[in-house]
Amino acid sequence: MGLSAILTRAKGVDAAGPAIVNIHGGPASLAQHEYAHGFQFLANRGYSVLSVNFRGSAGYGKAFQAVGFRAFGRAMQDDIVDATQWLVEQTERFVQAAQDAGKDIETLYFDDEGHWDYHWTNNVIRTRRVEDFLAKHLGGRSGGWDMIEPALPYLK
Known part of the structure; x- marks a missing residue:
């Protein structure tokens, strides 16, 4: 079965550079050809982001979506492994990154807020944590946050 995927990377970045596999939510959702600020941010940092439309993803017709029925944790994951x-x-x-389920993890970071990453200051903190993690494990760059984070309590 052929799959569709979107590879986002900065112009001039070597294909062999560090990369992230993005697993979209759903499963009946899809990765689209649209501006994704998070992926552009990562590309700016030198990472490639591969977004796979595994079986069951929306946007490819009823037959493609139907082959994903009852395939969660089975054939869908095989598509992700193949990619x-x-x-x-x-x-x-x-590294691999997941959407939707990631929101559950955000509540562990910001459990006292009641609105996890929807507050812009929490997005700053989360973005720094993601950037630091990727820099540590994939050798990318991280920086500029030490000047911003101390000001957050005064900007809420």
Whole structure:
């Protein structure tokens, strides 16, 4: 079965650079050809982002979506593994990122707020944590946050 995927990377970045496999939410959602500020931010930092439309994703017709029924944790994950294996052939440094389920993790970071990452100051903190994690594990760059974070309590 052929799959659709979107590879976002900065102009002039070597294909063998650090990469992230993005797993969209849903499962009946999809990765679209549109401006995604988070992916552009990562591309600006030197990362490639691969977004895979695994079986069951919306936007490819009822038949494609139907082959994903009852395939969560099975064939859908096989599609993600196949895309990841392709990416490993391109680079040895990668991580996986998930949407939707990631919101549950955000509540652990900001459990006292009641609105987790929807407050802009929480987005600043989360973005720094993501950037620091990627820099540590994939060798990217992180910086500029030490001047911003101390001011956050005064800007709420």
